[in-house]
Amino acid sequence: MRHSIFPTILVSATLAAAAPVWRRVNIDDAATAEAQQRDNGATRALSAVPIKTSNGQCLSVDLNSGDFRHNLMNVVVANCDGSSNQQFDVITQGAHNNIAGQALIVSSSLNNCLNFDPRRQPGNQVLMFSCGGRADGGGQVTDSQLFAFTGNAAGIPLVPLNSNRDGTVCLKLNGNTLDQSGCNPAQASGDQLFTLGDGGNAGAAPPPPPPADEPAATPPPAGNPAPPTGNVKLDPEATAEAQQRDNGATRAFTAVPVKVDGQCLTADLNTGDFRQNLMEIKVQACDGSPQQQFDIITSGKHNDQAGKTLIVSSLTNGCLNVDERRQSGNQVLLFSCGGRADGGGQVTNSQLFAFDGNAANIPLVPANVDGAKCLFNNNGVIDVQACNAASPSADQSFSFGDGGNASAPAPPPADEPVATPPPADEPAATPPPPAGNTAPPTGNVKLDPEATAEAQQRDDGATRAFSAVPVKVDGQCLTVDLNTGDFRQNLMAVKVQACDGSPQQQFDIITAGKHNDQAGKTLIVSSLTQGCLNVDERRQPGNQVLLFSCGGRADGGGQVTNSQLFAFDGTTANIPLVPANVQNKCLFNSNGVLDLQGCDAASPSADQTFSIA
Structure with a gap:
């Protein structure tokens, strides 16, 4: 079931400067249940305890923030009230922690983990995310969620393990939001110190788990019941x-x-x-x-x-x-x-x-x-x-079937290799190419699921003139090339190929929404990736028309940009696609690649003429 939670709240100017204001979202219960699973077999040094700051306040998960499955939730500081959003488990070993001397800090009610991501904007790097680091809950262990822990719970710094690569940081208060700053953990003080529970000694973290050739995620006893079943509302x-x-x-x-x-x-x-x-x-x-x-x-x-x-x-x-x-x-x-x-x-x-x-x-x-x-x-x-x-x-x-002998399996065609993706639990953030590159990198890029989920968000409240329809030119279809783009599915090339009805050839035509506030304009959005068709003349010719996060910011935080808006009066047959950010130019089919050239919009040539649906 999907339901709306919590109206948008007003936050102080201090908080607004530190982190973006999150709008109301529709929570998808099934996706959330998959993404945020409790590790019943984990070793908990502390369960359902508050985490207190040096001034006696409590960390609190902001229930008005996050996405549709309770990822990317802010952590704020509030007066201690004993509420469920102020209760945390400290996990020293389990499916998502196999490193001695480290602990996960997990929301007791939501089951997501405290996560430090230095790639995000300052002031918005410390958030709650699915334990294991994959947005869909399929992750195993990530050092962005592990914090040094010896068993002492009173007046300690919270030092994320992944910060050791680029300069050690400690979590700290930034106004009333949990943030980070560079530190020497041995000399941490003031708003860099936290107390877990009543501050007693929780016991040292256990020794490392079995050797690497054994599964890190130890399943609970076989007697545990399977998850509850029932009629789920399909999307x-x-x-x-x-x-x-x-x-x-x-x-x-x-x-x-x-x-x-x-x-x-x-x-x-x-x-x-x-x-x-x-x-x-x-x-x-x-x-x-x-x-x-x-x-x-x-x-x-x-x-x-x-x-x-x-x-x-x-x-x-x-x-x-x-x-x-x-x-x-x-x-x-x-x-x-x-x-x-x-x-x-x-x-x-x-x-x-x-x-x-x-x-x-x-x-x-x-x-x-x-x-x-x-x-x-x-x-x-x-x-x-x-x-x-x-x-x-x-x-x-x-x-x-009837148990007869089938033909032996055929090997795959030698000229059509199927690439096996790298392990999803080891994301490697590949920076996007500079604007001067002649084309985006091709091949199977290692996606970062967290960054992609944040950057490519569907606008469920938008007005769609058409949903999941082809966009045609020269009798062929625009096609998202999934072998291009960066680690969060930005900068993806759009090709012109024979129409086959695949998801890569389906687009939404959005005439109003959070990324389009202009009458007579439309966004052209991939129904598969949620990226917007984007025109950027700063890039080299032949590589100026790509899919990019709607709103124009790579991390998904953009609002409206004219580089993604195209003139649209409702006509769907034989129309030019004229971007709002350039003058006297149209999109066109450049030998199988979508590109940009000068045109007369009143009388476009055949390779500048598009049809929607």
């Missing part, structure tokens, strides 16, 4: 983006049952989130329903490995996915193929299973688990356990 647009059918894939079987113990795997449509991720797989009596039909994909954009297969729901297009970081009994679920919640993933070994073409009484051995493990029927739910793949037990033996 059709987000679901369509996340769950896309790979029409070009090689299918050994299509729409067949997958059987174990004489019953059929069944997608439980009453589970999962707002875009049909995290759906449970049950084992039920075979009934031929669409929930019991699966495709066996041996080659495609989400499978580039010979001898492996994807197991894909023919109904939802989600892939069977194994994630041992989740609680026992809830580690095998359907998830967007490629492993990214928004559908932007490529290939992940958490969705690949060994397959040699034999389809009868075979083990399903996931490629991402350590040691010999197989899927099995755990009392009506698909789960994972240790096994001997050469001699699986009955509840570890599966059959596809």
Whole structure:
């Protein structure tokens, strides 16, 4: 369910100078539940305690700030009142902390972590964010959330581990907002000192966890219940983006049952989130329903490995996915193929299973688990356990379709490599190229999920003349090139390619909203990335028309810029796209790349003539 929380509040001039004023947002409950998960197996030195400043006030999570899933929330200083937003857990070991002598500071009510990000603007670098550092909750350990901790809880500095790279900082008060400044932790004083709870000794942080070849995230005991299920309100647009059918894939079987113990795997449509991720797989009596039909994909954009297969729901297009970081009994679920919640993933070994073409009484051995493990029927739910793949037990033996022998998996085409993205839990911020570059860098850029989520925000309150429609020129479609751009999906090239209906070719035409306050103008916004078409003549010719964060600021903090506004009177056929920030120039198709040139807007040439929808 989506609901609005908390009206926009007025803040003092001091606070306004220190950090931006956050507007009311619509919280997405399903996305928030996924992003902000409590680590029940963590070691807590302190639970639900206040953090007090040297002047006796308390840190407080500002519930009027943050995004739709409780990321990027401000921390302010207020009179202590015992409220839930003033209660924190101090975690010395767990799924998101595997470093001795360090602690996470976690909101007890929201489950997000105190995070220091020096790339953000001064005054807005200390915020609450999903523990592990990924906006969708999929992160593991990040040094931006770890703070030095010896067990002493009285009058201590809070020193983020990641500041050691570029100059040590301590958290401190800046007016009534939590901020940072350079410091020598041994000499910290005044507003750089904090007391956790009543200031007693909490006990030293525990020794390091097991060796690196064992999972850092230790799941709780198997007896823990799986997350509650129920009918979630789907977001059709987000679901369509996340769950896309790979029409070009090689299918050994299509729409067949997958059987174990004489019953059929069944997608439980009453589970999962707002875009049909995290759906449970049950084992039920075979009934031929669409929930019991699966495709066996041996080659495609989400499978580039010979001898492996994807197991894909023919109904939802989600892939069977194994994630041992989740609680026992809830580690095998359907998830967007490629492993990214928004559908932007490529290939992940958490969705690949060994397959040699034999389809009868075979083990399903996931490629991402350590040691010999197989899927099995755990009392009506698909789960994972240790096994001997050469001699699986009955509840570890599966059959596809009627159990006949399929053709062996085909290797991927040699001329169409599918790039495996780098680990999502190790973001590396690649700075954007200077304006003089001839073209943005191509290839698979390592995105920073936190920075991207902040920079590319959808304006849900905008007026859209059209949503998710193609923009055509010369009979072809504008296409966002996902292999270009920087670490937060700015500076992405727009190509002109044959129309194929892909999300990269879908745009929103926004005639009013927070980034467009001018009558007779429109924004042209990628429905996929939320970036705005932007014209910048300071860049080199051939690289002046790119997608950029709406509002014109790289971090997403911009309001309105005329470099993203185009004249629009409602006509949608054979129109020029005339940017508001230049004179006597139009966009045009420059041999397959969108570019800018002089034009007569009253009589544009064919390659300057665009149609919307």
